[in-house]
Amino acid sequence: MTIEALGAVSLSSLEAVPLATGSGASQGSDFLHAVGTGLQGLDGEVRHADMLASELAAGKGVAVHDVMIAMEQAHLSLQFAVEVRNRILDAYQNLTNMQL
Amino acid sequence: MVDQIMAATRFGLEYERLRIEAASHNIAVANTPSAAGATSSLLAVSAPFSAHTHDASPTVGHPVLVERGADERKVHDPSDPAADQSGMVSYPKVDLVGEMSTLISAGSAYEANVRAFNALRSMDLHALDIGGGA
Numbered sequence: 001m002t003i004e005a006l007g008a009v010s011l012s013s014l015e016a017v018p019l020a021t022g023s024g025a026s027q028g029s030d031f032l033h034a035v036g037t038g039l040q041g042l043d044g045e046v047r048h049a050d051m052l053a054s055e056l057a058a059g060k061g062v063a064v065h066d067v068m069i070a071m072e073q074a075h076l077s078l079q080f081a082v083e084v085r086n087r088i089l090d091a092y093q094n095l096t097n098m099q100l
Numbered sequence: 101m102v103d104q105i106m107a108a109t110r111f112g113l114e115y116e117r118l119r120i121e122a123a124s125h126n127i128a129v130a131n132t133p134s135a136a137g138a139t140s141s142l143l144a145v146s147a148p149f150s151a152h153t154h155d156a157s158p159t160v161g162h163p164v165l166v167e168r169g170a171d172e173r174k175v176h177d178p179s180d181p182a183a184d185q186s187g188m189v190s191y192p193k194v195d196l197v198g199e200m201s202t203l204i205s206a207g208s209a210y211e212a213n214v215r216a217f218n219a220l221r222s223m224d225l226h227a228l229d230i231g232g233g234a
Contacts, residue, residue: 065113069106069217076224083228 038084042077049074105220112213115163118145119206122165123199130194133182134172140192141167170194 049070056062122143134140148161171193178187 063114063117065117065214066110069110069113072217072221073106076221076228079225079228083232086232 035084038081042074042081045070045074045077106217109213109217109220111163112216113210115145115147116206116210116213118163118165119202120210123202123206126192126194126199127196129192130196131191133180133189133191135182140170140172140190142170142192142194144168 049067052062052067052070056064056067122145126142129140129142143165144167145163146166147163172190173193174188174190176187177183177189180189183189
C-alpha cells in the first residue's frame with residue numbers, strides 16, 4: 001500500500017491563480033482559484049472603501065453613510081478572510097502534527 | 101455576503117437624507133419672494149424603488165429630488181423690488197408644519213435604518229464566530 005506525499009503549498013502559486021488551470025497542481029488548483037478570487041474581491045472592496053474615504057476627505061460630495069457602509073463591508077470581508085485563513089491554518093497544522 | 105440587505109439599508113439612508121434635504125430647502129425658501137411672473141417650485145423626493153430585496157436581481161434605483169409646483173402666497177408690499185404692478189409680492193406657499201414633521205420623521209427613520217444596519221453587521225460578525233473554537 002502506497003501513501004502519496006502531501007504536495008507542497010507554495011505562496012508563489014497564489015499569484016498565478018487566474019492562469020493556474022493547466023499546469024502541475026491539479027487537485028489544489030480549484031481551491032487556490034477560490035482563494036485567489038476571494039482575495040481579489042476583498043482587495044477590490046478595501047480599495048473601494050479607501051477611494052470613498054479619500055473622496056469624502058477631499059469634499060467631493062460623497063454621502064457619509066455610503067463611506068461608512070463601504071468601510072463596514074470591507075471590514076466584514078477582511079474578517080471573513082481572516083477566519084478562513086485561521087480554519088485553513090488549523091487544518092494544515094493538524095496534518096503536519098500528525099504522528100506517523 | 102449580504103449585499104441585498106445592505107443595498108436596501110443604503111437605499112433607506114439615501115432616501116431619508118434626501119427627504120431632510122428637500123424639507124430643509126422648502127423651509128429655506130419659504131420667505132424668499134419668487135421672481136415676478138415665475139411660478140415658485142419646491143422640492144420633493146421621488147423614489148423608483150421596488151422593494152423586492154428577496155429577488156435574485158433587486159432593482160434598487162436611486163431616489164432623486166424632483167421639483168414640484170407650489171401655490172403662491174401673495175403679500176402686499178409695494179416697496180419690495182420683487183413686487184408686481186399691483187404691489188403684490190408672491191412667496192411659495194410652504195406647509196411649515198408638514199415640513200417640520202417631515203424633518204422629524206425622516207430623522208428617526210434614518211436612525212432606524214442605521215439601527216437595522218448595525219443589527220445586520222453584528223449578525224454577520226456573530227456568524228463568523230460559528231465554530232471558531234480558538
